[in-house]
Each structure stands twice: as C-alpha cells, then as structure tokens.
Amino acid sequence: GAVVSQHPSWVICKSGTSVKIECRSLDFQATTMFWYRQFPKQSLMLMATSNEGSKATYEQGVEKDKFLINHASLTLSTLTVTSAHPEDSSFYICSATYRGQETQYFGPGTRLLVL
Amino acid sequence: QQPVQSPQAVILREGEDAVINCSSSKALYSVHWYRQKHGEAPVFLMILLKGGEQKGHDKISASFNEKKQQSSLYLTASQLSYSGTYFCGTEGAGGTSYGKLTFGQGTILTVHP
Numbered sequence: 001g002a003v004v005s006q007h008p009s010w011v012i013c014k015s016g017t018s019v020k021i022e023c024r025s026l027d028f029q030a031t032t033m034f035w036y037r038q039f040p041k042q043s044l045m046l047m048a049t050s051n052e053g054s055k056a057t058y059e060q061g062v063e064k065d066k067f068l069i070n071h072a073s074l075t076l077s078t079l080t081v082t083s084a085h086p087e088d089s090s091f092y093i094c095s096a097t098y099r100g101q102e103t104q105y106f107g108p109g110t111r112l113l114v115l
Numbered sequence: 116q117q118p119v120q121s122p123q124a125v126i127l128r129e130g131e132d133a134v135i136n137c138s139s140s141k142a143l144y145s146v147h148w149y150r151q152k153h154g155e156a157p158v159f160l161m162i163l164l165k166g167g168e169q170k171g172h173d174k175i176s177a178s179f180n181e182k183k184q185q186s187s188l189y190l191t192a193s194q195l196s197y198s199g200t201y202f203c204g205t206e207g208a209g210g211t212s213y214g215k216l217t218f219g220q221g222t223i224l225t226v227h228p
Contacts, residue, residue, distance in 0.1 A: 032214055043117070043202065044157070044218045093156050097214065102145060102164065104204075104216060106156040 001027050004096050006107035013084055014115055021079045021110045023094030029074035030096035034104060035067075038091040050077050084114045116140050118205045120219035127226045132191045135222045137203030139184040146179050146186040147204040147216060150197075157202060160188070165208065190224070198226045 003026040013019050023033055032051050036044040048069050050056040056069035068080040077096075081088055091111050095104040118139040125133050137146060145164045149157035161170045163179035163186060170177050174191045186205075190197055200223050204216035 034215070043220050044204075046215060046217070049215060102147075102162055103159055104147070105159065106149075109156040111154075 002103075002105040003027050004030075004094065004105050004107040006094055006110050008110060009108060010111050010113075012113045012115065015085050016083055019081045019084055019112060021081075021092055021094075021112075023077045023079070023096070023107050025075045025096045025098075025105075028096075028098050030077070031074065031099045032097050033071060033077040034095045034097075035069060035077075035079050036093045036095070038093060038109075040091075044093065047079075081112065084112070086114045088112065089114045117217055118203055118219040120201075120203060120222050122222060123220070124223040125225070127193045127197075127224070129195060129226055129228055130192050131226075132189070133193060133224060135188040135190075135201050135203075135224070137186045137188070137205070137219055139205050141184065141205075142208040143179075143181065143184050143205050144208040145206040146177075147206070148177055148186075148188050149202045149204065150199045151202060151221075152199045160201075193224075193226045195226050195228065198224055200224070 005024045007022045035047045038044045047062045048056045048058045050069050050071040052071050052074050058064045071077040091109050093109040095106045097104050118137050121136045147162045148160040151157040177188045179186045200221045202221050203219045
C-alpha cells in the first residue's frame with residue numbers, strides 16, 4: 001500500500017519551454033503532497049507543500065511564479081516548471097501523506113534536463 | 116535549519132555494523148529515516164516520534180533522544196543491499212513545521228563483499 005507515482009520519469013526540454021510533472025497517489029487519498037528538488041550528490045530540498053483544494057505553500061527562496069503547483073484532487077498534484085532554464089535541471093521528487101499518517105511516501109522522481 | 120548527519124561516509128564489509136547520527140539545533144517532533152539508491156527516490160525505513168519508543172525491524176533500528184534533539188540509526192550485520200545514501204528528515208515541534216521534513220545532507224554507506 002501507499003504507492004506514489006510520478007510522470008514522466010525523464011524529461012529533456014529546450015530552454016524557455018514549460019514542463020509539467022504529475023504526482024499521483026495510487027491507493028490512498030493524499031491530503032498533503034510535498035515537492036522536493038535534489039541536485040546531484042546533495043540532499044532533498046523542500047520546495048513547497050500542497051494541500052488539496054488550497055494554494056500551495058512555498059519555501060523561502062522558491063519562486064511561486066516559476067514553479068506552479070496545483071493540487072486539484074486528493075490523488076493528483078502537478079508541478080509546472082515555467083520557462084525552464086539549464087539551472088532548473090534537477091531531480092524533482094514528490095511525496096504524499098494522508099490524514100493521521102506521519103510517514104511521507106515518495107514517488108520515484110522525475111529527472112529534468114534543460115538544454 | 117538542516118540537521119547535521121555524521122559520518123559523511125562509511126565503508127563496511129558485509130557483516131559489519133554501522134551507526135549513523137542525526138543532530139538538530141531545534142526541538143523535534145519526529146525523525147524520519149530514509150535510504151536512497153543512486154538515481155532512485157528515497158525509501159522509507161522508519162519514523163521515531165516524540166515520546167515514542169526505539170524502533171527497529173530486522174537488523175536496522177533507531178533511537179531518538181528528544182532532549183538532545185538527536186537520533187541514531189543502527190545497522191547490524193550489514194548486507195550488500197544496505198549500500199546507499201541514508202537521510203534523516205526532521206519535523207520540528209509545533210508551529211508551521213507540522214508535517215514538513217528538513218533533510219540532513221546524507222550519509223553514504225558502502226558495503227563490500
């Protein structure tokens with residue numbers, strides 16, 4: 001149980017284009033989803049917290065206009081990287097949790113390469 | 116603030132034991148431990164809650180000292196499959212930290228035959 005999927009797993013795009021990453025909870029209703037970014041050989045850095053039906057809460061230093069998060073339903077959250085640049089290339093990972101559960105369940109991650 | 120993990124890296128032979136420490140400068144509600152293999156997402160190992168007991172399953176266990184704001188992960192009789200980077204994620208006590216994890220910088224564990 002508690003499976004989280006992400007799509008796509010890999011994306012390569014040109015600088016200036018927008019990329020959408022989906023995060024789905026497959027067998028539970030996720031009341032909260034988290035988006036992380038991880039650069040090579042570094043730790044996971046929380047970008048934003050997303051609750052179903054409400055606006056995402058962004059961490060300090062994360063541009064909300066560049067990283068658009070939509071938590072449209074209890075099983076789906078999307079992260080859109082707008083006008084992507086090479087410095088946005090990273091490993092983006094989502095996690096999800098549900099009411100009464102302390103554990104965060106991670107998706108498999110999406111590797112983004114901006115050329 | 117990011118918790119501090121030590122050591123940064125450990126190299127073991129199969130069957131040896133290891134301890135990974137995680138220390139925070141702020142009061143904690145919980146500590147989560149994850150293992151990440153190269154190119155993959157983190158995999159949940161265990162969670163320790165404030166006021167809770169020491170956790171463990173199989174040969175991996177962990178403790179949480181709330182007063183010292185520290186947690187330790189114990190790996191005994193290590194196996195090749197234990198290789199990876201171990202992260203602790205801490206959740207602050209109270210306020211706006213609820214549910215949010217701050218991860219340490221990671222400890223790279225390598226187990227050789």
